[in-house]
Amino acid sequence: MTIEQLHQLFLEFPQVCTDTRKISPNCIFFALKGDNFNGNSYAAEALKNGASYAVVDEGEFAVNAKTLLVKDVLTTLQNLAQFHRNYCKAKVIGLTGSNGKTTTKELITAVLSKKYKTIATKGNLNNHIGVPLTLLSITPNTELAIVEMGANHPKEIEFLCQLAMPDYGYITNFGKAHLEGFGSEEGVIKAKSELYDHLTNHGKSIFFNADDPIQKNKLGSVVEKYGYSQEDNQFFRIKLISADPFVKIAVGDTNILTQLVGRYNFTNCCAAILIGHYFKVDLDKIKEGIENYAPQNNRSQIINKNSHHIILDAYNANPTSMRAALESFHQLKANYKIAFLGDMFELGKTAEKEHQEISDLVTIMNFDQVYLIGENFFKTKGKLNKCKSFDQLKETLKNSTLEHATILIKGSRGMALERILDIL
Structure with missing residues (x-):
């Protein structure tokens, strides 16, 4: 099947799905592969759940006219998208x-x-x-x-x-x-x-x-x-x-x-x-x-919880965004400030240096309390509160009484620091 022919089908059924848990009626299912799954094996389920067609790239799964066999599903998806954009x-x-x-x-x-x-x-x-x-x-x-x-x-x-x-x-x-x-x-x-x-x-x-x-x-x-x-x-x-x-x-x-x-x-x-x-x-x-735009999904969200005023910015973090968030937090007028900072991921060989620089920066800023969370921050030098894991932080805060604080929560997505809201 050519991309032009597939596009004609797409115009008739203009919904694409890559996850059988999210099948919409009359969509076209693209059987993508990942490290731990093979979408081809879900093609029959997609059709059963309401998909009009399933695009597969392994012959054994092309069992009827509604399974469309291509050389590579991902490349086909990309080529279809390119064709549609130009259309x-x-x-x-x-x-x-x-x-x-x-x-x-x-x-x-x-x-x-x-x-x-x-x-x-x-x-x-x-x-x-x-x-x-x-x-x-x-x-x-x-x-x-x-x-x-x-x-x-x-x-x-x-x-x-x-x-x-x-x-x-x-x-x-x-x-x-x-x-x-x-x-x-x-x-x-x-x-x-x-x-x-x-x-x-x-x-x-x-x-x-x-x-x-x-x-x-x-x-x-x-x-x-x-x-x-x-x-x-x-x-x-x-x-x-x-x-x-x-x-x-x-x-x-x-x-x-x-x-x-x-x-x-x-x-x-x-x-x-x-x-x-x-x-x-x-x-x-x-x-x-x-x-009228209000941030969501842990991106610079303002949350008032109990007596705390919280800036939740835990969707992601890197040295540049971490520094910017800290500088902004430092300039805020507040009586009592606490910073919870989680590891920054995907830094490769620069990880040790970048985490130490953030630790040094937050030390100079002299907030009332600082908690560094994660294996990289745990290795940094300095006298700040350091927890190797979230569980250790949870244990550390168990007997703490935190009230009327302005709080910054910032870390990479993998740290899932929004969990701190449940223990404050």
Whole structure:
């Protein structure tokens, strides 16, 4: 079966599923393989549960006309997504960066959806499987698609750009994320810049932070670029008024009070404001979209529990985002501050150095209490409270009386530090 023929089936049954636990009626099931599963073995179950077709790549599972045999299921999914993206008329905005991708994507969506029919990456489905699924969610009515692209090794963004063929793009920042795969901070910059390289090579438009020297220098000779800045009148002016705790922004005479904490969320908002302005969304609608956006899923969430005021930022962490969160927390006005910091993953040979630097930084900040959790933080030098595991932290806090505290919880997803809420 050719991609063109498969696409005709997809137009008739425009729902794709890769998990038999989430089968929707009349969808097409793609039997993907993983380290611990073989989707081919679930094809019959998918059809039984309501799928119209199942795409498989092992002959023994192609038992009837509703099982479509291909050479490789993943490649077929990607090729179908690429074909569908080119078939549809929607403009695609590509988004990547070390920190803030998902929050920025949601803010951009909140703004653009005030004027346009939009779709966007769900959650953080931003890899070689998630991007195709996002592209396949584009409908004939979609005007703008915001596609988040993640990467943990070189050439991954380049590949995702070949699938999504973005018309526009934005990089949130370049930070110390996934150093194990990129090798160095320079490797991060080179890999994330694959989005800007693609856009430049194809004569497309770039949005950027003109106050970021890396982005400004890299895009010096690029013609189709649109930036925002706090000070430079060459670019769209957006000013930070305050972030104590919520980010407040000025665009001309209009003030925007967000539900986002931390100065690091200012640039995430700026991207949405700039892109909304570029697409001629009225400023009052931009303001409405941003002010109504409330973070969820452990991303800079404000939670009031018992007598505590908690900033829950436990979705992910790397040295750059950890430092930004701590600096923002340090600037907050509060009587009693406690920081719970969990290990940062995927740092490779730099893990010891990066964890020690964070430990040294938080020591200087002199919060009332600090708890470092995880094997990497446990190895650091210093006199802070250190727990090798979450269970050890739980035991440590068993006899503690914590009241009326302002608390920061920050760590990598694998640490699942949101569990701290249950023991406070």
